[in-house]
Amino acid sequence: MSRLRSTILETSLQLFDQHGFHGVTVNQIVAASGTSKGGFYHHFQSKDELLFVIHDTFITYVLKEAGAANVIHTSPTAKIQAVIHSFVKVFDLYKPHISVFYQESNYLKPEYEERIKRKRDEFKDVIFGIIHEGQKSGDFRKELPLEVTAMAVLGMVNWIYKWYQQDGRYSIDEIAEVYIDLILHFLLPGSSDHLIRHMSKVPFFYDIK
Amino acid sequence: MSRLRSTILETSLQLFDQHGFHGVTVNQIVAASGTSKGGFYHHFQSKDELLFVIHDTFITYVLKEAGAANVIHTSPTAKIQAVIHSFVKVFDLYKPHISVFYQESNYLKPEYEERIKRKRDEFKDVIFGIIHEGQKSGDFRKELPLEVTAMAVLGMVNWIYKWYQQDGRYSIDEIAEVYIDLILHFLLPGSSDHLIRHMSKVPFFYDIK
DNA sequence: GATTATAGACCGACTGGTTGGTCTGTATGA
DNA sequence: TCATACAGACCAACCAGTCGGTCTATAATC
Secondary structure (H helix, E strand, O other): OOHHHHHHHHHHHHHHHHHOHHHOOHHHHHHHOOOOHHHHHHHOOOHHHHHHHHHHHHHHHHHHHHHHHHHOOOOHHHHHHHHHHHHHHHHHHOHHHHHHHHHHHHHOOHHHHHHHHHHHHHHHHHHHHHHHHHHHHOOOOOOOOHHHHHHHHHHHHHOHHHHOOOOOOOOHHHHHHHHHHHHHHHHOOOOOHHHHOOOOOOOHHHHOO | OOHHHHHHHHHHHHHHHHHOHHHOOHHHHHHHHOOOHHHHHHHOOOHHHHHHHHHHHHHHHHHHHHHHHHHHOOOHHHHHHHHHHHHHHHHHHOHHHHHHHHHHHHHOOHHHHHHHHHHHHHHHHHHHHHHHHHHHHOOOOOOOOHHHHHHHHHHHHHOHHHHOOOOOOOOHHHHHHHHHHHHHHHHOOOOOHHHHOOOOOOOHHHHOO
8 A cells, every 4th residue: 555545544534533424624634745736636536536445444344353252252241341442442442433433324335335334333242142141041131133233232332432532531441441341240140130120110021932 | 483483494404414604595495495595594593593492402402302211211221222213213302403413513603502512411411320320220231330231322323313214224213223232232241252252352340249 | 653774584696615526637558 | 668656737616605686574664
C-alpha cells in the first residue's frame, strides 16, 4: 500500500470522526493530507469508496479477532469471555474507525453497504452462536430469549464508542472485565429465586423450563 | 401548532429516518409535505432548526417519563425497573425520532447541540442516580464501578433502535421484561462464588468490599 | 352590511456559494 | 519511451436559503 494512500486514510478518519462524513469535504481531506485532488482520486475512485474502505478494514479486523478467540477456547463460557474481551479492546485500537462505522454506515452506497452488511452479520452470528451453544449445553440460562439477549450484549459493547476515552478513569481492560462480569451474571444459571422476590412480576419467559 | 408545521415534521422525520439528514434535501421535504420552500421557511428558520426540534421533542419526552417513573417508586430496585420499562417502551413510540437522535446529533449546530446535551445529561443523571443510590443502600452490588455499569445499562437499551422492529418476534413489553431481568441479574447481589469459578480471572474490582 | 385595511400563511423562481469529480499537464523512475 | 504518481485549474450539478408577490381570513371603518 502506498504511502499517500495510508496518509489519506488516516487523515480522513480523524476528520470524519470529528466532523462526520458530510462535515468534511474532499478539499479539506487533500489539504490536511498534504496532497491534491489528483493525488486523492489516483488512489480512490470516489469519496464513497473511501468511506467503504474505512468500514471494511475495521469490520474485517473485528471478524478475524472474534473468529480467533472463538476457536481457541472450548466451553461457551470461555468463548464468550474471550470474544467480549477482544471485542471491547477493539474500541481502544480502532476508535475513529468505529465512530465512522456506526455513524455513517447508512450513507454507504448500496453496493458497498451490501458487502459490509454481510461481514457484520457474520460477526453477529459468532455472538449468537456462542450464546446458543451455551444454552443448549446448559452452561447458560435456557429461559433467556436468544435474540434479545444477544442484542443486549452487542448493544452494551457497541455503545462504548459513544463514551469511551483513552484517558478516562478506567482502562479498556478494566472496562472489559466489568462487562464480562455483567454478562456472565445474567448468562450463567444460578438460583434466581432471591431475584424474583425483587421483581415487580415474574418475567414471561420464566416458564420455559 | 399549525397543520403544515406538523406535516413537515412528520414527513421529514420519516425521510431522515430512511435516508439520513444529509440524504434529504429541503426540496424533497417540501415536495413530500405537499408544500413549498416558502411554506417550509415560514415555519422553520433553517433545516438545522428542524433537526433541533426533532431532537428536542424526543429528549423532552424521555426526560419527563424517566422523572415520573423515578419519583413514584421508592426502592432503587423498583425505580430501575420502572425507568427501564418506560425507557424501552419509548423505542416503540418514537422510533424515527430516536434514529435521528442517535444518528444525526453530531450535525447539530453548536447552539442547538448545547441545549440538547444538557437534557441528555439530565437523563443520564437519573440512571446514574438510581444505581448510585442502590449501591449505597446495599440493594445493588457495591463492587461494580458506577460509571461503567451505568453506561452498560444505557448502551444495551439505546442500541435497541438499531434492531427493533414493530412486527418483530418479541413485543416491546417482552423486550423490556428481558432487559429488566438481565439488568437485575447483574445489579442485585447474590452469591457470586459459583460464578467466579467460571471466570478466567477474578475481576479487579471484587476486592472493593 | 359593504368596503377597506392589515396580518399571517404560503408560493416558487432565483441565486450565490459549495462540492464531488474531471482533465490536462508534469515529474520521475524503469 | 512508457507507465505510474501526483498537481491544480476547472466544471457542472446541487442545495440551502431569499425575496417579491399572492391569497385568504379576520378586523376596523363607515
